[in-house]
Amino acid sequence: MKNKMKINHIKQRTRNRKNIFLLFAAIIACALVSSCDEDKPDDIGGTDVAFGITYKNSGGIEMDSLLPADYICSFPQQGGSLYFYVESNVGKWKLSPGEGHETWVEIWPAEGKGDGRFGIKATPNTSAYPRDYSINLLNSAGQVMGSIPVYQDPAPPSLAINYSTTPKFVSSLGETFVVKVTANIAWQATSNDSWITIGEVTDSTQQIVIGQNPAVQREGSITFSMIGVDQSVTMYIKQLDLANDFSNATKVTVADLLSRVGPSGVGTINDNLYIEGYVISDRSKQALAKTQMIVQDESNKGVWIEFTNADDNTFNLNDKVKVHMYGASFILDTSSKASKVESFSPSFVHDATPTSGITPIEITELVNLAQYENALVTLKEVEFPLPFGTYVNITETYYNKKPANWTATAEPFADDTDNYGHLVRDKKGNIIRMYTNPAFLDRFKILMPWGSGSLTGIVMKRVKNNATSYFIRIRNNEDNKVSADKNTALSRDIMQLGPWPNNTVALSSITAYIGTGTLKYTGRVNQNVLTSSSAEAFYYVASQARMAPVELNPDGTPTIAYNNNLSYWGINTQYWWGNPSSSISGGSSGEAWVITTSTMNATGPGAVYLQFNSSSSTSGPAHFTVEWAEAENTPFNQWNHVANYTVCDINNSQQLMQYVFKLPDAVKGKSNLVIRLRVNSQERATLNGSNIGTSGTNRLGFIRITQLKN
Structure with a gap:
């Protein structure tokens, strides 16, 4: 005896049943039909299977609609859910992923007996390619009685690299670096100049090799193209000549360097200069982002340097370094509005030597901190007036995230989810904040102390709600010498x-x-x-x-x-x-x-x-x-x-x-x-x-x- 699946023509009928399935958008019809020539086991009660979808008509009456064979269950790129019913006399049945199964489709419930209902849910498609899928209906013997084809629209194609449109400066001696690529489509990198070589590639990175420059300064570019789409991103490169190489650079203090940028904090260093100073940031504790390094010299000034990739920052706390600043581009940080050097190349940092570090500047009053921006200081006698919890008291599931109800209008009054601010007070009552971030590896090291003592850290700037303030950021727990003994507190x-x-x-x-x-x-x-x-x-x-x-x-x-x-x-x-x-x-x-x-x-x-x-x-x-x-x-x-x-x-x-x-x-x-x-x-x-x-x-x-x- 042969199994058969009866194909039902489209028809509608009113049913008096509870509205347990709701459609979230216009109904896209699906059908399931096929046949199987296998012998039917004795425990299967029949051969008829039909599928339909439940919806409400314009009068609000719930309707069932049986569907034809050539329909495809189609979802938009954003995903969604559709709900179906089964009319069957095959006894027990089960829905099972067929060929091309991916985790982006969920089925519930995945099994039933006789007449029943089920839903199909598709998650958002972030890829630039459409995706399809097949759901098989099996009888109790495991025989395939038919399939539901499922299709989902693609997302718009996108591609970005971790470099801005500002040219990347590279040494005249040449260098090799990696560009990180974020794309939802296949891509390829093409050199537009013979002295730029395309190296090893992965799904998300592209190695670039720059040869030695034997002549004058030169400019080139690399194009990152989406395959099959006429869209691309271009990265620009400037390679120094020997005249502007580090070996011919003039040493200046950090104070002199910053004066050339000016009070706006924005500009480019067009002279062949270098600074020599000490790394005062501690990348091992992640008090700052992994891409950030701060260098200070004996002029008591520091400069914030931002590498393009975290892997570029290999420089340790207290290393003494020489930093070639020719071509350095100073911009204002998007979040804090403080001045920093962007997209810096590690090949411009020379002669890193471990030392005991620079001596912090001692401060007895929390006033006039602007003069110490990006410098290491020790606040001599301070307390935490509200010693609450640990260093970071932010909802841990929301670290560095914007919750669904986040509003831009409230942002000027918020510390968001990427910084927690503890009040710090000196003996004269002056107040600043100490900020720590959720990546800080000492964030739960201690409970905040109730006494007084010294606090060492980097003075940093931020502009919030159109007001400029200066705060301190400790680099590790050892920077906090405030006593836990409440008897030593500055207040009672x-x-x-x-x-x-x-x-x-x-x-x-x-x-x-x-x-x-x-x-x-x-x-x-x-x-x-x-x-x-x-x-x-x-x-x-x-x-x-x-x-x-x-x-x-x-x-x-x-x-x-x-x-x-x-x-x-x-x-x-x-x-x-x-x-x-x-x-x-x-x-x-x-x-x-x-x-x-x-x-x-x-x-x-x-x-x-x-x-x-x-x-x-x-x-x-x-x-x-x-x-x-x-x-x-x-x-x-x-x-x-x-x-x-x-x-x-x-x-x-x-x-x-x-x-x-x-x-x-x-x-x-x-x-x-x-x-x-x-x-x-x-x-x-x-x-x-x-x-x-x-x-x-x-x-x-x-x-x-x-x-x-x-």
């Missing part, structure tokens, strides 16, 4: 709230860990803290700050993977605007955190500071005012203004950013001091013009009020 505690070590203890109120004080919210009568999300109370949210150090594996991942139980917790609450339960606005304006404490022990000349960390949800509040009074029921217009600040949307920063405010001397000696962090604008934290949502939240992770001891 008046009051501390948090950080909270777990989220399993419900609280009737939030009270101080150190000193006396409470934390309240003006939007409700009850001030209790719950262990799960609630619109009626405070609740805990993880602060993404580890409570204990952890070592790293050789691949840079922590030996103990992060989970929220390893993190400190913050206090979260919602309904920040128009809250009818408000105790300050009657529902007509913004709500406030209310911090109550006593400053009777705050005597002497030392300044008093409020410091905390905070973030908001996507629809939470952005703009706050810090203000104080001696009673919580002080009339609205009689509160004393301290400062305004903007809190970042957590989806931009994936961290609780740190804030510090110097309080006026008038707050000293108060038996009852009340500080409000009050929302002063209806704009939400995405800063895109939308209003705060009723479920939008703000979070505080750690609050301290301190007084300098001097």
Whole structure:
């Protein structure tokens, strides 16, 4: 007896069934038909198989449509899902990948019995080539009863190389280097000049060999072409002549070199010059990107050099080097807007010799740091006013990524996901930040120390929200000599709230860990803290700050993977605007955190500071005012203004950013001091013009009020 598959003509009929499969786009029909001449096993109950697709017609009525034999299941480049039904009397059946199977197609469920349903999902196609696939339907004996052809459109062709349009300078003696190619299509490199040779090639790299130049400076190019598409990228090369070779270069100081570039930080060195200095960056700890090297000399100036490839940077901390600067192109870094040399060739770095390094510049006050940009300094006596977590307290699954809800409008107020900033304070109260990045291999080495001491690192510049600031970046944990002994701190505690070590203890109120004080919210009568999300109370949210150090594996991942139980917790609450339960606005304006404490022990000349960390949800509040009074029921217009600040949307920063405010001397000696962090604008934290949502939240992770001891 022979198996047969009956081909059904297209027909439609209404069915009364639950809408369990939804189509995400216009229905693209698929059909499955073929025949098999194998003998039918006795346990197969029939031979008829038909396939169709479920959709809703213009009247919203669910319809089933059987499909003809010549249809192909087609997906757009972006991918998507389609859902099908089976009418069958072959008993048990299974869908199995056929020839050309790839992981880009998923089938669910992959088996059934009699009549049934299944879905096909295609992931986005990043290749410039279309792809196809075949899904086989098998009966219980494993016989192929038919196939579904699947097709997906290609992505637009693309090709990029890791060099800009600025010409790459190469030595007159010649050199060999590698160009990294990112493409979704087959490509080839072609030399446009006889002295440029195309070397070994892989799917993503192209070796280039430059011969010795016997005559004058020359220019050439290489074309990287997409095969089958009339598109290409050109790389330009300039090779020095002997007159401009390193052997004939004139030595200058880094200070002299930078003066030739000028205050804009942008320009090209057209004279045959070289500098001699010390590598002050530590590539082994990845405090900077692997492509970055900073060289400083005795003029107390440093220069930021950016290699094209990480493999080009083979120079170690404290190496003394001579750097040929002829043709060096200074640009402004896209992120920080600081000046750097781009696309630098390692063949321009000569005579690297290990040494004990350059002596850091000692600084006793955190002022006028612009003069030390890209130089190694030691901050002599400093403390961390908010010693929270480890060096990097960023959501670990979002390192260097832009979350889906990232907004460009909030970016000026965010540290994004590629830097974490700890506050650093000197004994006179001057404040800067110490930034570390998620690639830093000492990022979980210690918990932040509570005492004081010296801090060594590189002074670097950044422009954020049209404001220029200077910060310090340590190179390794050994640069941090701040003591863990709290008795050595430059300030003393008046009051501390948090950080909270777990989220399993419900609280009737939030009270101080150190000193006396409470934390309240003006939007409700009850001030209790719950262990799960609630619109009626405070609740805990993880602060993404580890409570204990952890070592790293050789691949840079922590030996103990992060989970929220390893993190400190913050206090979260919602309904920040128009809250009818408000105790300050009657529902007509913004709500406030209310911090109550006593400053009777705050005597002497030392300044008093409020410091905390905070973030908001996507629809939470952005703009706050810090203000104080001696009673919580002080009339609205009689509160004393301290400062305004903007809190970042957590989806931009994936961290609780740190804030510090110097309080006026008038707050000293108060038996009852009340500080409000009050929302002063209806704009939400995405800063895109939308209003705060009723479920939008703000979070505080750690609050301290301190007084300098001097």
